[in-house]
Amino acid sequence: MAKHHVSTTVNGDAVEFLCETEQTLLDCLRDELDLTGAKEGCSSGDCGACSVMLDGRLVCSCLVLGVEANGKKVETIEGMASGEKLHPLQQKFLEHAALQCGICTPGFLIAAKALLEKNNNPTETEVRYWLAGNLCRCTGYDKIIRAVMDTAEDMRKGA
Ligand code: FES
Numbered sequence: 721m722a723k724h725h726v727s728t729t730v731n732g733d734a735v736e737f738l739c740e741t742e743q744t745l746l747d748c749l750r751d752e753l754d755l756t757g758a759k760e761g762c763s764s765g766d767c768g769a770c771s772v773m774l775d776g777r778l779v780c781s782c783l784v785l786g787v788e789a790n791g792k793k794v795e796t797i798e799g800m801a802s803g804e805k806l807h808p809l810q811q812k813f814l815e816h817a818a819l820q821c822g823i824c825t826p827g828f829l830i831a832a833k834a835l836l837e838k839n840n841n842p843t844e845t846e847v848r849y850w851l852a853g854n855l856c857r858c859t860g861y862d863k864i865i866r867a868v869m870d871t872a873e874d875m876r877k878g879a
């Protein structure tokens with residue numbers, strides 16, 4: 721069957737690609753656009769490793785079809801740093817050693833960024849609930865939660 725032509729915006733750049741009807745957005749990002757930051761953990765919407773923003777909404781890209789990105793704005797982990805300058809969340813994850821293997825990290829960062837853009841003064845419980853859809857099998861959650869809380873505090877201070 722003929723492939724679909726998708727026109728979208730990824731991290732601010734106009735992008736076009738061809739994909740099969742059944743290809744997920746995650747597969748399109750990784751296989752068609754070489755954006756391998758979003759990870760495939762479960763392929764069933766349970767782990768959050770594939771998290772991206774689609775028109776400002778946090779989504780599991782394994783549950784979205786590539787064709788659904790047509791005409792929409794996609795934001796991935798590749799767009800989080802500004803050139804060499806890490807996003808404050810990325811910096812705090814490093815400072816707090818909030819990662820080990822790193823498979824879950826892009827998803828946590830995308831999800832945490834979405835939270836802090838809505839609410840830069842979350843309680844720890846709110847952070848834990850917000851990130852409940854992101855699973856980490858090696859770091860444990862405390863360092864990740866500390867990194868997010870610390871970033872939020874800096875944001876409030878205007879750092
Ligand atoms: S790979 Fe998408 S939620 Fe796990």
Ligand code: FES
Nearest residue numbers: 820821824856857
């Ligand atoms: S750092 Fe390995 S799964 Fe989270």
